[in-house]
Amino acid sequence: MRTLFLPLFAIMLLVFSCSGRTGFEKAAATITSDELREYTMTLGSDNFMGRKPFTEGEKKTVSYLAEELEKIGFEPLFGDSWFQSVPMVEISTKVKGAVIIDAGNESLSLSAPDEIAIESPSMNPIVDLKNIPMVFCGFGIVAPEYGWDDYHNVDVRGKCAVVLVNDPGLYTGDTTLFRGRSMTWYGRWTYKYEEAARQGAKAILIVHETLGAGYDYSIPRKSSITSSLFMEQKEGDVPPCEMTGWLHAATAENLFRMLGYDVDRLRKEACSQDFKGFEMKAAITARLENAHTRNTSVNVAGILRGGSKPDECVVITGHWDHFGIGETENGDSIYNGAVDNGTTMAWAFEIGEAFAALDKRPSRSVIILFPTAEEQGLLGSYYFTANPPIPPEKMIACFNNDMMLAIGRMKDIMVTGYGQSELDDMLAEAVEKQDRYILPDPTPETGMYFRSDHFPFARIGVPSLFARGNCDSRGNGREWAAAKEKEYLTSMYHKPADNYYPEMNFDGIAEDAAATFEVAWRIAESDIRPRWNSMSEFAKVR
Numbered sequence: 001m002r003t004l005f006l007p008l009f010a011i012m013l014l015v016f017s018c019s020g021r022t023g024f025e026k027a028a029a030t031i032t033s034d035e036l037r038e039y040t041m042t043l044g045s046d047n048f049m050g051r052k053p054f055t056e057g058e059k060k061t062v063s064y065l066a067e068e069l070e071k072i073g074f075e076p077l078f079g080d081s082w083f084q085s086v087p088m089v090e091i092s093t094k095v096k097g098a099v100i101i102d103a104g105n106e107s108l109s110l111s112a113p114d115e116i117a118i119e120s121p122s123m124n125p126i127v128d129l130k131n132i133p134m135v136f137c138g139f140g141i142v143a144p145e146y147g148w149d150d151y152h153n154v155d156v157r158g159k160c161a162v163v164l165v166n167d168p169g170l171y172t173g174d175t176t177l178f179r180g181r182s183m184t185w186y187g188r189w190t191y192k193y194e195e196a197a198r199q200g201a202k203a204i205l206i207v208h209e210t211l212g213a214g215y216d217y218s219i220p221r222k223s224s225i226t227s228s229l230f231m232e233q234k235e236g237d238v239p240p241c242e243m244t245g246w247l248h249a250a251t252a253e254n255l256f257r258m259l260g261y262d263v264d265r266l267r268k269e270a271c272s273q274d275f276k277g278f279e280m281k282a283a284i285t286a287r288l289e290n291a292h293t294r295n296t297s298v299n300v301a302g303i304l305r306g307g308s309k310p311d312e313c314v315v316i317t318g319h320w321d322h323f324g325i326g327e328t329e330n331g332d333s334i335y336n337g338a339v340d341n342g343t344t345m346a347w348a349f350e351i352g353e354a355f356a357a358l359d360k361r362p363s364r365s366v367i368i369l370f371p372t373a374e375e376q377g378l379l380g381s382y383y384f385t386a387n388p389p390i391p392p393e394k395m396i397a398c399f400n401n402d403m404m405l406a407i408g409r410m411k412d413i414m415v416t417g418y419g420q421s422e423l424d425d426m427l428a429e430a431v432e433k434q435d436r437y438i439l440p441d442p443t444p445e446t447g448m449y450f451r452s453d454h455f456p457f458a459r460i461g462v463p464s465l466f467a468r469g470n471c472d473s474r475g476n477g478r479e480w481a482a483a484k485e486k487e488y489l490t491s492m493y494h495k496p497a498d499n500y501y502p503e504m505n506f507d508g509i510a511e512d513a514a515a516t517f518e519v520a521w522r523i524a525e526s527d528i529r530p531r532w533n534s535m536s537e538f539a540k541v542r
């Protein structure tokens with residue numbers, strides 16, 4: 001039902017003229033550094049045993065989160081339950097013997113995981129690939145908005161697609177090609193796996209290259225020998241490729257040289273719209289054995305029902321899971337995840353508490369969601385968006401965070417995935433009042449926008465923001481902040497040292513929460529529907 005059609009500024013005037021009555025300022029003042037500290041200290045304590053899915057630590061964590069949601073005045077989101085069951089399957093793959101690539105008179109015998117890093121997301125216990133033809137498909141991208149289709153003249157059905165990492169924008173530096181250096185969704189390995197499956201390929205191999213991947217070969221190597229969690233496949237889902245993985249750069253170079261090609265030259269040629277994929281005149285043989293274990297974890301979520309449009313909502317997210325108890329480092333075996341992602345859960349609670357403290361309920365509802373299994377590939381948030389308790393078109397915006405550093409007040413607010421939607425402009429207005437500025441993620445080529453829980457929301461068309469102060473300390477400047485971030489990434493990230501420390505300073509996260517609360521409140525209290533920018537790869541969904 002549409003009542004009024006007003007220009008945006010008129011709506012904003014109306015909203016702000018009402019702000020005294022709704023007690024916005026008073027509500028915003030409930031966001032405090034002390035409470036952020038309290039939540040982080042609790043969630044990062046050994047009591048939660050590293051918050052790993054399927055463990056005792058999960059039980060403790062999710063019941064604590066539900067209790068706290070109730071305390072701040074939220075109701076259960078899933079009927080009378082705070083929990084949404086997320087069924088998952090863990091697959092561990094063993095590669096049997098060597099992987100052979102035959103090319104006419106010559107052949108390569110490759111050993112996994114050092115020369116080729118392969119896994120199988122298949123539900124089959126044995127994947128036996130015998131002489132599967134290989135097809136080179138450029139970047140493996142089908143992107144109608146860029147007039148791009150790497151599969152248009154090749155048939156990969158039942159074959160092995162070989163593709164390049166990232167997207168053509170990175171390698172040409174041409175800002176009009178895709179998004180230049182900023183990685184698009186088409187550059188991510190996850191996208192490439194999905195697209196190859198849609199094309200009917202039996203297997204997919206990505207040619208590793210450190211700049212384009214954002215990490216060196218040790219990362220896919222390690223993950224190929226570690227078991228992975230997947231969502232249970234449903235009827236109607238496109239089945240995944242039976243074998244997925246990466247070719248070490250040296251392996252790819254050998255292979256293509258054997259066939260008479262040069263990888264660097266191929267990459268240059270593949271950056272052109274006229275490039276055509278081709279049959280490689282090579283075939284791959286590999287045998288993989290899969291062990292499957294089924295298990296169920298939960299997403300935790302609460303709702304503060306809106307006053308006049310309770311069926312529409314804004315969503316605040318931060319994953320609850322971490323790595324549990326594992327390999328001991330410096331005498332500590334509990335991977336507490338105080339920063340990844342205790343500080344973010346604290347941020348979400350403080351935003352929720354502020355909403356609950358308003359004199360008048362906002363028109364739209366507010367959902368706080370703590371997804372599970374983010375560290376395993378955003379599985380909880382993917383499950384939530386695939387089985388949404390509220391239709392996607394009623395989710396007006398999503399605000400997610402991850403790894404918020406407690407290093408005091410910041411001048412910047414770094415937007416990961418800057419340029420995707422109008423939420424950037426709304427955030428810019430809010431942080432200007434805090435005397436802060438928007439900073440587009442300085443390393444967009446790493447594709448961080450596709451690596452946290454807002455992303456599954458983006459994929460179903462919900463404009464989503466991932467923003468936090470990160471790079472420019474108010475008191476100590478940029479270099480100091482960069483050193484702090486580096487210190488976290490090298491000595492604490494995904495390590496037992498990611499603990500709560502008394503010297504943590506929560507004043508910056510408090511400002512981040514206040515800015516997010518303001519933007520989320522403006523949306524919750526109005527008819528505003530933030531739009532995707534036209535060149536966003538998600539604009540076409542909504």
Ligand SMILES: [Zn+2]
Pocket residue numbers: 319340341374402403
């Ligand atoms: Zn995280």
